[in-house]
Amino acid sequence: MSGTLRLILGDQLTETLPILQDAARSEDIILMAEVKEEATYVKHHKKKIAFLFSAMRHFAEGLKRNNYQVRYRCYDDEENQGSLLKEVQLALEQTGCNKVIVTAPGEYRLLKSMEQWENQLGVPVTILEDSRFYSTTAEFDEWAQDRKTMRMEFFYREMRKKTGVLMEDGNPVGGKWNYDEKNRESLPASKSVPEPTTFSPDDITESVIALVENEFAGHFGDLSPFHFAVTREQALTVLEEFIEQRLPEFGKYQDAMRHNAPWLFHSHLSFYINCGLLSPREVIEQAEAAYHAGTAPLNSVEGFIRQILGWREFVRGFYWHYMPGLATDNYFNADRDLPDFFWDGYTNMNCMRQCITDTKNNAYAHHIQRLMVIGNFSLLTELDPVQVQQWYLLVYADAYEWVELPNVSAMILFADGGNLASKPYAASGSYINRMSDYCKNCGYSVSKKTGEKACPFNYLYWRFLDKNKDKLKDNPRMGLVYKSYERMDDTKIQAMRDDGAIFLRKISNNEEV
Ligand code: FAD
Ligand code: DLZ
Ligand code: SF4
Numbered sequence: 001m002s003g004t005l006r007l008i009l010g011d012q013l014t015e016t017l018p019i020l021q022d023a024a025r026s027e028d029i030i031l032m033a034e035v036k037e038e039a040t041y042v043k044h045h046k047k048k049i050a051f052l053f054s055a056m057r058h059f060a061e062g063l064k065r066n067n068y069q070v071r072y073r074c075y076d077d078e079e080n081q082g083s084l085l086k087e088v089q090l091a092l093e094q095t096g097c098n099k100v101i102v103t104a105p106g107e108y109r110l111l112k113s114m115e116q117w118e119n120q121l122g123v124p125v126t127i128l129e130d131s132r133f134y135s136t137t138a139e140f141d142e143w144a145q146d147r148k149t150m151r152m153e154f155f156y157r158e159m160r161k162k163t164g165v166l167m168e169d170g171n172p173v174g175g176k177w178n179y180d181e182k183n184r185e186s187l188p189a190s191k192s193v194p195e196p197t198t199f200s201p202d203d204i205t206e207s208v209i210a211l212v213e214n215e216f217a218g219h220f221g222d223l224s225p226f227h228f229a230v231t232r233e234q235a236l237t238v239l240e241e242f243i244e245q246r247l248p249e250f251g252k253y254q255d256a257m258r259h260n261a262p263w264l265f266h267s268h269l270s271f272y273i274n275c276g277l278l279s280p281r282e283v284i285e286q287a288e289a290a291y292h293a294g295t296a297p298l299n300s301v302e303g304f305i306r307q308i309l310g311w312r313e314f315v316r317g318f319y320w321h322y323m324p325g326l327a328t329d330n331y332f333n334a335d336r337d338l339p340d341f342f343w344d345g346y347t348n349m350n351c352m353r354q355c356i357t358d359t360k361n362n363a364y365a366h367h368i369q370r371l372m373v374i375g376n377f378s379l380l381t382e383l384d385p386v387q388v389q390q391w392y393l394l395v396y397a398d399a400y401e402w403v404e405l406p407n408v409s410a411m412i413l414f415a416d417g418g419n420l421a422s423k424p425y426a427a428s429g430s431y432i433n434r435m436s437d438y439c440k441n442c443g444y445s446v447s448k449k450t451g452e453k454a455c456p457f458n459y460l461y462w463r464f465l466d467k468n469k470d471k472l473k474d475n476p477r478m479g480l481v482y483k484s485y486e487r488m489d490d491t492k493i494q495a496m497r498d499d500g501a502i503f504l505r506k507i508s509n510n511e512e513v
Contacts, residue, residue: 140317
């Protein structure tokens with residue numbers, strides 16, 4: 001046989017991939033493999049592994065139905081080689097294929113490894129651009145060239161112009177690019193929230209769940225209940241129900257958080273978009289169509305589209321532009337180890353307990369939980385960026401380094417010193433109190449600034465500003481905060497420093513906080 005071996009990775013589950021377009025059904029082999037190297041380079045959440053393995057197996061079945069010749073390696077096959085390279089090597093030997101083609105992976109470590117494959121395997125290896133994004137990494141580099149600061153908002157406007165999404169005669173629909181000022185409401189206690197779309201595991205998913213329980217028992221997170229979509233058809237149902245039931249109020253409540261309510265009006269589509277079951281284009285088209293049909297308001301539709309056409313595209317370009325340095329940036333020289341409660345959620349801070357427990361249960365937390373609770377805490381307590389990055393990469397089912405790392409390093413930790421964010425996303429407890437009901441059920445008091453029962457976010461916030469004033473005080477967006485800081489009397493500042501030091505010592509020693 002002289003066919004081509006076509007490798008599809010676990011987050012490339014779409015038949016639209018360019019590597020499939022000229023596949024010869026008679027002689028080419030599609031290779032998919034569940035391998036230890038990918039499943040353990042960080043100890044991914046059990047639900048994330050079960051989701052991806054089940055989605056991979058269902059996708060492979062679909063390829064077979066469409067008459068592709070598929071070589072699928074299950075994790076527990078005796079012959080499993082443990083790495084993608086070794087699986088490719090064995091497949092070349094056993095099938096007689098004499099070249100390899102693959103879509104560029106989403107992570108730097110794997111791309112660098114694949115760039116060596118041609119030498120290691122002794123056959124031509126072609127790596128094609130991932131066609132699922134609106135912009136290429138080269139386009140981003142060109143846009144970024146000569147820019148002192150890279151702000152998502154300007155990139156997003158370029159993307160709107162380029163794609164024509166929410167545009168009318170060359171202008172943004174409604175006359176404005178961004179309706180964020182309408183998207184910051186807290187959620188009234190009486191407001192009911194639609195149930196998320198769920199699916200019962202089928203036989204394939206059941207056997208994957210058993211495998212994960214067996215092979216990955218020491219990994220983070222709860223495996224049951226498992227109710228993710230694992231096929232394209234199911235993911236399309238999640239999309240449809242989002243557009244009908246949650247998109248209309250997505251904008252208004254985008255930043256809100258509620259006790260024991262992780263899903264709210266968010267789309268829960270990141271898992272499916274990132275692994276290929278849904279394309280960002282079809283998601284955006286449906287959201288835009290809902291606006292034109294009058295079933296969802298502009299602030300919701302624009303706010304939602306901005307997350308995908310703006311943030312998602314922007315962070316991907318940003319990742320490739322700044323790698324590998326982005327992975328080790330550490331602007332504030334933070335070096336504290338992650339406290340144990342990041343793994344079990346046992347803390348008296350109800351906001352952290354809620355967000356970590358939601359993450360543990362669901363391999364999901366929404367954006368503001370990731371950014372303004374767990375992220376804000378990681379910044380204020382000077383957690384080691386590499387440990388924080390690894391945590392975020394393993395706990396969420398939608399996490400791949402291209403999207404996780406810019407959000408963690410550059411957005412929440414300001415570890416790159418401001419290439420992405422114009423100022424650190426630091427906030428005191430009053431932000432969390434305004435946007436959630438967490439503080440009502442907390443062991444700490446959000447109205448207290450210092451003292452034993454004071455909300456730790458309060459004194460940690462001022463301590464952070466105090467400690468980093470040389471790095472931050474000239475930032476134009478920090479001017480007002482530093483004016484308030486300068487008006488504070490010295491005893492108050494000293495009390496914040498003292499309480500901050502006690503709290504930080506406790507978390508370093510893993511004492512109860
Ligand atoms: P929605 O709120 O419904 O948003 C719609 C879509 O917009 C998402 O599905 C996603 O595709 C996209 N999106 C929204 N915000 C961002 C963003 N900041 N960057 C990129 N895409 C975005 N998203 C991931 O997909 N994978 C990650 O590993 C990831 N890590 C994050 C880490 C941190 C510290 C932060 C602050 C954010 C992270 N995000 C990540 C972005 C965002 O939190 C998730 O995309 C979102 O919570 C997924 O839930 P959803 O599908 O319900 O999103
Ligand atoms: C995340 C993941 C996991 C857990 N397992 C596999 C796997 O066994 N086989 C595979 O092809 N892909 C897996 N993935 C996704 C890859 O890690 C992903 O393709 C790279 O990180 C690049 O984004
Ligand atoms: Fe979090 Fe502070 Fe509110 Fe408690 S009081 S939930 S620690 S913000």
